Amino acid sequence: MFPRVKGANDFFPSDFAALAKIIGQLSLACQKYGFNQVMAPSIETVKLLTAKSGEETKNQMFLLEKKSSEENALKYDLTVPMTRMFVSKQRELAKPVKWFSVDRMWRYEAPQQGREREFFQISVESFGSDKPEADAEIINLFIDCLLSTGLKDKEFVLKVNHRKLLEGILQDIVPKGKTEAAMRIIDKSAKLEEQQFFAEMEKAGIDNTRAARIKHATDINGTLDEVDKKIAKHLELNELALEGWKNLKAALSMVKHKNVRVDLSIARGLAYYTGCVFEAFDTEGVFRALGAGGRYDQLVQLLGGEACPATGFAIGYSTLSLLLQHHKRFPQAALGPDYSIVPLNEEMLPEALKLAHQLREKYTVDIDIMRRKIGKQFDYANGIGAKKVIVVGPEEIKSKKFTVKDMKTGKEEKKKLAEL
Amino acid sequence: MFPRVKGANDFFPSDFAALAKIIGQLSLACQKYGFNQVMAPSIETVKLLTAKSGEETKNQMFLLEKKSSEENALKYDLTVPMTRMFVSKQRELAKPVKWFSVDRMWRYEAPQQGREREFFQISVESFGSDKPEADAEIINLFIDCLLSTGLKDKEFVLKVNHRKLLEGILQDIVPKGKTEAAMRIIDKSAKLEEQQFFAEMEKAGIDNTRAARIKHATDINGTLDEVDKKIAKHLELNELALEGWKNLKAALSMVKHKNVRVDLSIARGLAYYTGCVFEAFDTEGVFRALGAGGRYDQLVQLLGGEACPATGFAIGYSTLSLLLQHHKRFPQAALGPDYSIVPLNEEMLPEALKLAHQLREKYTVDIDIMRRKIGKQFDYANGIGAKKVIVVGPEEIKSKKFTVKDMKTGKEEKKKLAEL
Numbered sequence: 115m116f117p118r119v120k121g122a123n124d125f126f127p128s129d130f131a132a133l134a135k136i137i138g139q140l141s142l143a144c145q146k147y148g149f150n151q152v153m154a155p156s157i158e159t160v161k162l163l164t165a166k167s168g169e170e171t172k173n174q175m176f177l178l179e180k181k182s183s184e185e186n187a188l189k190y191d192l193t194v195p196m197t198r199m200f201v202s203k204q205r206e207l208a209k210p211v212k213w214f215s216v217d218r219m220w221r222y223e224a225p226q227q228g229r230e231r232e233f234f235q236i237s238v239e240s241f242g243s244d245k246p247e248a249d250a251e252i253i254n255l256f257i258d259c260l261l262s263t264g265l266k267d268k269e270f271v272l273k274v275n276h277r278k279l280l281e282g283i284l285q286d287i288v289p290k291g292k293t294e295a296a297m298r299i300i301d302k303s304a305k306l307e308e309q310q311f312f313a314e315m316e317k318a319g320i321d322n323t324r325a326a327r328i329k330h331a332t333d334i335n336g337t338l339d340e341v342d343k344k345i346a347k348h349l350e351l352n353e354l355a356l357e358g359w360k361n362l363k364a365a366l367s368m369v370k371h372k373n374v375r376v377d378l379s380i381a382r383g384l385a386y387y388t389g390c391v392f393e394a395f396d397t398e399g400v401f402r403a404l405g406a407g408g409r410y411d412q413l414v415q416l417l418g419g420e421a422c423p424a425t426g427f428a429i430g431y432s433t434l435s436l437l438l439q440h441h442k443r444f445p446q447a448a449l450g451p452d453y454s455i456v457p458l459n460e461e462m463l464p465e466a467l468k469l470a471h472q473l474r475e476k477y478t479v480d481i482d483i484m485r486r487k488i489g490k491q492f493d494y495a496n497g498i499g500a501k502k503v504i505v506v507g508p509e510e511i512k513s514k515k516f517t518v519k520d521m522k523t524g525k526e527e528k529k530k531l532a533e534l
Numbered sequence: 535m536f537p538r539v540k541g542a543n544d545f546f547p548s549d550f551a552a553l554a555k556i557i558g559q560l561s562l563a564c565q566k567y568g569f570n571q572v573m574a575p576s577i578e579t580v581k582l583l584t585a586k587s588g589e590e591t592k593n594q595m596f597l598l599e600k601k602s603s604e605e606n607a608l609k610y611d612l613t614v615p616m617t618r619m620f621v622s623k624q625r626e627l628a629k630p631v632k633w634f635s636v637d638r639m640w641r642y643e644a645p646q647q648g649r650e651r652e653f654f655q656i657s658v659e660s661f662g663s664d665k666p667e668a669d670a671e672i673i674n675l676f677i678d679c680l681l682s683t684g685l686k687d688k689e690f691v692l693k694v695n696h697r698k699l700l701e702g703i704l705q706d707i708v709p710k711g712k713t714e715a716a717m718r719i720i721d722k723s724a725k726l727e728e729q730q731f732f733a734e735m736e737k738a739g740i741d742n743t744r745a746a747r748i749k750h751a752t753d754i755n756g757t758l759d760e761v762d763k764k765i766a767k768h769l770e771l772n773e774l775a776l777e778g779w780k781n782l783k784a785a786l787s788m789v790k791h792k793n794v795r796v797d798l799s800i801a802r803g804l805a806y807y808t809g810c811v812f813e814a815f816d817t818e819g820v821f822r823a824l825g826a827g828g829r830y831d832q833l834v835q836l837l838g839g840e841a842c843p844a845t846g847f848a849i850g851y852s853t854l855s856l857l858l859q860h861h862k863r864f865p866q867a868a869l870g871p872d873y874s875i876v877p878l879n880e881e882m883l884p885e886a887l888k889l890a891h892q893l894r895e896k897y898t899v900d901i902d903i904m905r906r907k908i909g910k911q912f913d914y915a916n917g918i919g920a921k922k923v924i925v926v927g928p929e930e931i932k933s934k935k936f937t938v939k940d941m942k943t944g945k946e947e948k949k950k951l952a953e954l
Contacts, residue, residue, distance in 0.1 A: 115621055115622065115837075115838040115839075116578075116579060116581060116582040116585070116618050116621075116837060116838055117579070118574075118575060118578070118618065118622075119575055119577045119578060119579060119604070119606055120604070122575030122576075122577055123575065124572075124573075124574055124575065124619050124622070125572055125573040125574075126572055126619065126623070127570035127571065127572055127633070130570075130571045130572050130573050131570075131571070133573075134571070145898050146894040146897070146898050146899060147894070147898075147899070147900075148871040148874075148898060148899060148900030148901075148918075150547035150550075150551075150869050151547065151550045151551070151554070152544075152545055152546055152547055152550050153544075153545040153550050153553075154538075154544055154545075155538060155539055155542030155543065155544065155652050156542075156576065156608075156638060156640075156652060157539045157542055157596070157640070157651075157652060158536075158538070158539060159536060159537070159539060161536060162536040165536070176577070176598050176599075176601075177598065177599040178596050178597065178598060178599065178608075179596075179597040179598065179599055181596075181642055184539070184540070186539055188576075188598075198536050198538065199544050199546065201535055201536075202535065202538075202544070203546070208913075208914055208917040208918060209904070210903055210904060212900075213547070218576060220576075220577070222601055231577075232575050232576060232577060240903070242904065243903045243904050245903055245904060245905055247883065247902075247903040247904075247905070248903040250887075251901075251903055254891075258894075368883070368884070368887055370887075370891055417535075417536060418535040418536055419535075449570050451568040454568075463667065463788070464788070467670075467788055467790075471674075471790055474566040474567070474678075477566070478565050478566050478567075478568060479566065479567070479568060480567075480568030480632075481568075481671075482667075483630055483660070483663045483665055483667040483668040483671055484629070484630060484662065484663050484665060484667075485665055485667070493628075494628055497628040498568070498628060
């Protein structure tokens, strides 16, 4: 037997049905907000893929063996290829451009629960607006996406922050050259013990006193009003932080959901984000992040476009599935056909086939292709979850009335074709 | 600007909507026959991918740079990965196993019209039955798939043949060791001038007299009855050919469609197929093959499973799209939202947002996120194809009645929220 590749999943019928159902729910949520679906290729140039993230990220990519001078790799997110698509038509497209995509992507990382090497995400991008309305729309849609899958709002929380707020506060504590390093440590602080946090800061040249001040500041979290009080002194004379906070407040004032918390420890990577940032987690804190997003006003220009503000988010299928399973709300599909047709013997096959073709105008219909005895055919119909079984024998053909057996109740009824 | 990779397509909203629509039609056709959808990873081991096709096909694959000892590549068809999936659960699955998959695949070939390096196919596989019923089901479904997209039956033709029939006839003409070489030339004979055909045969060690006899035999085509007469003398004392012909007749007797022709020049590759084989072409002969399939009774065993008969087909999205475009029947989606909400000014935003959220329970709704003047908002609503526009101003909020403008007719109506 040939094994499948490590970190990649097979989707058997019930797995696929669940994937399709959840993708359908997420897509509908996006469509309701006026977003249209797009799709970029799986393969992009390494030049494009490293433009944002730098050459060092190449070792997390699946690179393709060179066939020509072009160096290509599998995409590792959807934002970069979608932004490339946007840039290629930037001038002709009316702004804002509101797109989403549901697709596979690939990262060479150690597989673990909720993290595969080949995985699915929905990615939503809004190009063209620098207004808090755009951030609010993205946050509202993000939460509506999660709710659309059957999650309840008490089961997850959205933690939001603003890059300018955080940067401003950090600038008051550490020299400007060290804010990026500090940000990187804050970004992973949820996974660090307190001791590790201080050790990492020390390594980055930030002493314990300053690290303690950073910790104190980034420990701030709560509702908009709660945080408003807690951060008042951080905003004094700090224009950058104040601008960030005002912008975040304006966006959140238009968010209709209650499961949003401001959390100053949300940093979301490095140079990528420029404004609001957010991450969603299951309330019990059992799983990895469900999804994340934020404003990225510099990416379009970085990828060769004209300067253009943008904001968006992504939700991964893996963690979402785990959380839905955890709450016993993962979709269970009924895969069987509406009808299974059981020809009594080989001679009945032409009439049985005719019936199958007629019923297929309205229904999903299976019919024996193994020339099995009637008992085995019933076993199979039962095994695949057929809802009803119709036996076709000489009597049925003559009377043009078929015995329909409901496989759930066991009830039998005689029906004409037109009554089926 | 960063270019996209050669031979790979961007799907912008209208492209994606067409793809999604056609995939939906094809999938529904499969479901009506009791087939369930599955999906294998994009990446498979080179060992698996070359098991059927041999090491020399590696240069047509997109190989991944090695990260460990495992040598991986992007899949170049769906049948092999789906067969691997089948083998991995062969014992626990009730037979027949009827699966389809719609997915991307990759081949490193020179891109041309209807042939990309990254492309989509639907692939349908039926594992477990060696009966002509299974072949007939696959052929019926193949044609129903094409019809489901809006093609008319006079616009394409299915050419069918049987490997045993062809092999039997060839064995009467050339030594057994040369049948495979002859088959390979027959397979591409539609693309060869007569002179080239003879030259290629000569190169393969088949002299002109024998090549002429092959040409004569493989020129046979027509309806089942027509061919029945024409090949009578080829079947005399030729058990293999006779077995193939009987089997093909049995299958075709259960095919409900009229656009099927027997064509002895259909060979379909080399060692892969073992029984019925078929290919569909547009009737005018303008495009590449729309799809193809046949019986492959040895693949399951070759991929490590227990011996198990199988039959299936694949349809490519590219040629199908070209043919639909040719007949002006390629799907044109109406992408605009049901409603565009136009707040008169910034102060109206909270109420306008509230209205948007309420309408989203039933409709797709866009709302300005750029703080534009009303005229610009109308231009945008028009540009994205919004069906109706609702202006939200102080008067509307007070009276709780909204003016709804139908963007197609220009008509305006006053309506309460409950009436929308």
